[in-house]
Amino acid sequence: MPEAARTSIVVAAAALGFGVLLAMAAPIPNGAQLLRVREPIEAADARLRRLGWQPEQDPPAESFDRELSGNALSSLRACSGTGLGYCRYDYRRGRDRLQVITVPDSNGDGQVVRWSLGPTGKTWGLCQPAPLAPLQPCP
Structure with a gap:
């Protein structure tokens, strides 16, 4: 590979890494x-x-959960096979953790219903105070 091409690749990789940082x-x-x-x-x-x-991504979601979620996102942790059909997606950013909960829309695609930012566990969005209760704003 020509030196100019190697230099371009290194510069592009460095710029991408800097953007992530x-x-x-x-x-x-x-x-x-x-x-x-x-x-x-x-x-x-x-x-x-x-x-x-x-x-x-650890542990990876089971194939049953992938089927319920209807997507291939690597952040998928698990889905409930009952009730509203909640699915949970986990993210990290440095020491911070984020949990995102979805429910299926009318087409079966996941839509965000609530999220919490650890370690405080403060939750935003819509919560279900009891198993058969309707969703309402989280406290």
């Missing part, structure tokens, strides 16, 4: 503003990654 160094927005209720999980995942959040 800048995203990770940026302050975390107010948790309430991090996501939106009813936002498609694929759009939320793309934005979170741009902000420096990385999928927490």
Whole structure:
């Protein structure tokens, strides 16, 4: 490979790495503003990654959970096979952890219903105070 091509690749890789470092160094927005209720999980995942959040992939989701979620996002942790059909997606950014909970929309695609930012566990979005209760704003 010509020296100029190698130099271009190294410069591009360095710029990409620097962008990721800048995203990770940026302050975390107010948790309430991090996501939106009813936002498609694929759009939320793309934005979170741009902000420096990385999928927490260990342990990987089971094939049953993948089928229920209807997507191939690596942040998927698990899905409930009952009730509203909740799915959980986990992310990390440095020492910070983020859990995103979705429910299927009318097409079966996951939409964000609530999220929590650890370690405080503060939750935003819509919560279900009891198993048969309707969703309502989280306290």
